[in-house]
Amino acid sequence: MRPQLVIVGAGPRGAGLLERLAANAPELYAGRGLDIHLVDPHPPGGGRIWRQEQSPLLWMNSHAEDVTMFTDDTVPMDGPVREGPTLHEWAAVDGRTFAGRQLQGRYLRWFYERAVAGLPPDVTVRHHPRRALRISGPREGRQQVWLEGRARPLLADLVILALGHLDAEPGAEQAGLAAHAREHGLVHLPPDFTADSDLSALRPGEPVLVRGFGLAFVDLMVLLTEGRGGRYEGDAYRPSGREPVLYVGSRRGVPYHSKIGYDWTGDRPPLPRFFGPAEVEALLARPGGHDFRRDVWPLVAKELGFAHYHRLFTAHPGRTAMSWADFEEKYAAASDPAETGALVDAAVPDPADRLDLAALDHPLAGVRYASHDDFQDGLRGYIEADLGRRHDPSFSADLGVFLGLLSVYGQLVRLGNLGSWWHGFFSCLASGPPGPRLRQMLALSRAGLLRFVGADMAVTAEDGVFRASSPTVPGFSVDARALVEARLPEPALGRTRDSLLRELRADGAAETPEGLLRVDPADGRILDGAGHPHPRRFALGPYTDARTPGAFTRPRTGGPAFRQNDGTARAVLSLVKELTR
Template identity: 80%
Template sequence: MRGSLVIVGAGPRGTGLIERIAANAPELYEGSAHQGLDIHLVDPHPPGAGRIWRGAQSPLLWMNSHAEDVTMFTDETVDMAGPVRPGPTLHEWAGIDGRTFADRQLQGGYLRWVHEQAVAALPDGVTVHHHPRRALRVSGPREGRQQVWLEGRPRPLHADLVVLALGHLDAELDDEQVDLAAYARTHDLVHLPPDFTADSDLSALAPGEPVLVRGFGLAFVDLMVLLTEGRGGRHDGDTYLPSGREPVLYVGSRRGVPYHSKIGYDWTGERPPLPRFLGPAQIDELRARPGGFDFGRDVWPLIEKELGFAHYHRLFTAHPERTAMSFADFDEKYAAIDDPVERETLAASAVPDPRDRLDLDALDRPLQDVRYATHEELQTGVRQYVEADLRRGHDSAYSPDLAVFLGLLSVYGQLVRLGDIGRRWHGFFSYLASGPPGPRLRQLLALSRAGVVRFVGADMEVRAEDGLFRASSPTVPGHSVEARALVEARLPEPTLRRALDPLLRELHAEGAAESPDGLLRVDRADGRILDRSGRPHPRRFALGPHTDGRTPGAFTRPRTGGPAFRQNDATARAALLFLGARTGRAAA
């Protein structure tokens, strides 16, 4: 009997898994050429690009990374058992400048090509079948073949193994969103709940009308583009020329400012030797604690120390003229200090200019305790903040910022082994490391000067009252904005309980474990789905943002260790070993 593997999700994660199967099959599944293996890809969207990177979306939407920082191929920095199979980055494949922020349609073309290459690299006897349908549920005994039921198909796919390689998920509304939606229906208002912006119907947002926007991350950037350039406006240098079809966007969030700009210069010189204070040994110790660990008490201090080390290593090695002691002396003292206040004292004595010191709290909440007397003063203040962020992000004199970015990637690669550690870390990482391209922030400034975008402030509160939506912020005490439209500019939370995906809901009902943050729990070793007693399912795996093994960003930056690659490789090897043993044809 031919082996059968069902992969639910044909986007980048599903493609990455197929690439790792092809790379590992010669070692672990030599019998595949004789016995055969069917790989069934289940996804209503095209293989490779999937939903998010599909070609049928606005060409105005960009990638959020430089083309040289996007790869689907492994290198020797990935800690994995399987072989390295190098391949081109996006910019090498497309023949474009590496510093380009490519549009998502081009990225979709790259992903389709990678998928085709991965399928072509599979051994003889391995066949890939695409089913352009949704998977509804998975059934079958733990020790027996699985059945994957598809929408519109009366008979299931039979599988020896199932891998859920789901990407971004839709979710049912939480209690607040349910109330806001009901209020909007009652009072004939517009309410757009959390969603992938390219899928949202924005036609109800009328020209010239105020729209409250809650969220200042990447979903907001997409919204901003679609409602300005997407409606016929255009940018002429630092000036925005409106079409007259734009609404007026009043945007706020918890921080009240956009995510930090992508850094606009290249790394040169010595890299900080990472990990230093948060590496495998510290992760092993945290995982071994009998009573478990607390993120704020046990993990965050290690993150702070690691990021501080990355920052000061770069400052002392690349900009020694701005320091007041030798790096050897600083490093010895820094390593011995665990108290954050003492580290601040050391930094103050060693680094004269406060702008050269790392203050994570100030970076995280720049408007904390900042107050403006008027709404117009806030507009000026936020523009000045964004302008300063852009200047610093494109000035290599502040290259310790890029070292901190590398430190964030290193930390994320370690934290993946801890499972679900809560939302604080993911939000902090995204804010510092996954912000918009610099040109997008320059466009934001132009739209602000043109009056198309207006800033609301930090800790934005939205109330539904007097037949309208009303937003306010303590950043401008006593000021509020009224509108008949509210947009929640963020992705839905990918929790098991609220996921609209019926497959995940059914898995949860049948006993799949969820993390404290509501994500699907998986075995750290190979991605097998865990039940509520902690047992890994022998025939079901999961990879992606709906699991507590989620990784940073959508794609891997070359030569950064690639935790997603490591996970893909481990799952592929576990699947091949299982399938090989099932047929009795595993490699010796």
């Protein structure tokens, strides 16, 4: 009988796995035959998030030249490099364009079809447009993958879960807010993928509380303004009259930082420098394990500082007070943050040129405004300053930090469980909105359709309404009949609506304290409670403790997801080869 491989999830991660299977098959599995079954109710390539059937108003948050599905020689992997076009090369668009998600969906579909075409002729691929409900079967035997609406399971020698973002049952807070909404006839939209949310209940002219200031909010903002017939004329917004008034806040109280609007020139910082494979190996070898804040973060902070100051000293030496060689030697020798801080104060005269990670993470910490209107002016000034800095190459040390963040992430995925804070911090600095979206925020704010609430936004359900407040503006609060949680659901196994993952959890698959599925970082095999890898089940994606920034990446930045795909593909091909002997 021909060996059978089932891949659950046919979006960018599943397509990337197919490409790596095709690239590695000549070396590891030539001429043996294999049937691959892709299980996903959404079209292969784009999957749910990048499907072509969504609003043309929604963009990617990366330049087209910074999006690729192809490996290059910067990816640390054992398989062969198979280069290919970036999104902008494939679509023949300006590389600085922020492409629409529909275009990205077409690119991903083309990539999927190319990956399938690259498989050996004796390997078949079949797409099953259904949901996978559960997996059964003995550890050492064939697995059964049960599909929605199908009486008999797919038989699989190996199963790879390549799921993306998942829906979740509400936690205690969200359940309480939903109950209040039902009791008083309010509108409560829980965390969700914004393009899938029904926004029709948000009424024109009425206040809507929005908790979350990241990319989900940007989508919401677009769909409730341009999506309702408004338009931008220069720096002004012309409303259609169908827009609600958005009151937005979050933990930080500010939007994610703008995408950087200039290209790299000159030498890149030699990364990794202070947080590379040797440091990761040392952390993994610790008998008592490692703690992120105590053991990992100091190394990460030193690496990001190195990337920042390397760029500052080499590209803008006139703003420094010592030579790079002298600074680098002292920076490497500094043994604690106080010593590093004293060195930076002496070597970098202007505070605007110093890297302050705490201020970047909590820009409104301790900041108070006398009135709500004062805060509107203050935050508009903050956004304008951010736009100015992120589009000014004289502050290109920020781009050095961006490269440092990518390098760090590539190392962190090997450590497994990191907690939730790091991913939010990374997204805020490295995965923010296009500059034009922030300019649109400013226009909506000036038009009175977007109001800023502040940091540590609190929402209560009382007096038959939802009420929002923030310590940023003491004494201010706003009431509304509608509340939108503008963020994706947390990927916790205990609350996921995905029955397959719930069944895995019930069957003994291990999870982190945050509820992520534990996997072997080397090849993605699912671990049990004793830390033993399952011989036939693999998992990759944001619901695992080896999650990466995304299934595709910026060219020539190491591509952590590509490395994972390659490791899993090679392990799978080797295991299937063993099974056919």
